[in-house]
Amino acid sequence: MDERIPVTQAGYEKLCRELRELEDQLAEVTKRVAAAREEGDLRENAEYHGARETQGLVMAKINYLRDKIARCEIVDPSRIPRDRVALGCTVTVRDLDKGFVERYTLVGVGEEDYDLDRIPVNSPLAKGLLGKRVGEIAEVDVPAGLRRLEIVELAYDDESVMGG
Secondary structure, three states: OOOOEEEOHHHHHHHHHHHHHHHHHHHHHHHHHHHHHOOOOHHHOHHHHHHHHHHHHHHHHHHHHHHHHHOEEEOOHHHOOOOOOOOOOEEEEEEOOOOOEEEEEEEOOOOOEHHHOEEEOOOHHHHHHOOOOOOOEEEEEEOOEEEEEEEEEEEEOOEEEEOO
C-alpha cells in the first residue's frame, strides 16, 4: 500500500503528536507488564495479561500511525487552483437523485471531523469530487451505492465560486 496521503502541515503535525503520545503510553504500559511479570505465576496473573493486551493494541496503533505518516505528502493549500474541488475546499453539492443539498470541507488526513462535515481528502466521497468544477456532475461510488452529485458552490476560506 504505497498510496500517498495528502495532508496539510497542521494535519501532519497532529499525526506526529498523536504518535508521540502513543509512544509515551507504550513506555508506561511496558513498565506495567514488567511489574506484573515480577508478581510470579503468569498463567493466573490477570494484571499481566491485561497489560500485555493493552501493549499489543497500543503497538498496533503506533504501527498504523507510522505507516500513515511515512506516506504523507504535505500539500500547501495556497498553491491549489481555486476553480476546482481540492484539499481545503468547502464544496456544496446537490444530490440529483434525492434532491437535498450538502456541504463538505475536504481536509487532510488527521484533520477530519465528521460531526462538522470535514471529510478526509482520501475518502471515497472526496475522491469522487476532486477536480470537479461548479456545474459538473460527480458520480461517486460509496458503500451505500452510486451517488450523483452536482457541484453547486466551491469556497476556499472567504472566497467562493458559485454556479448558476
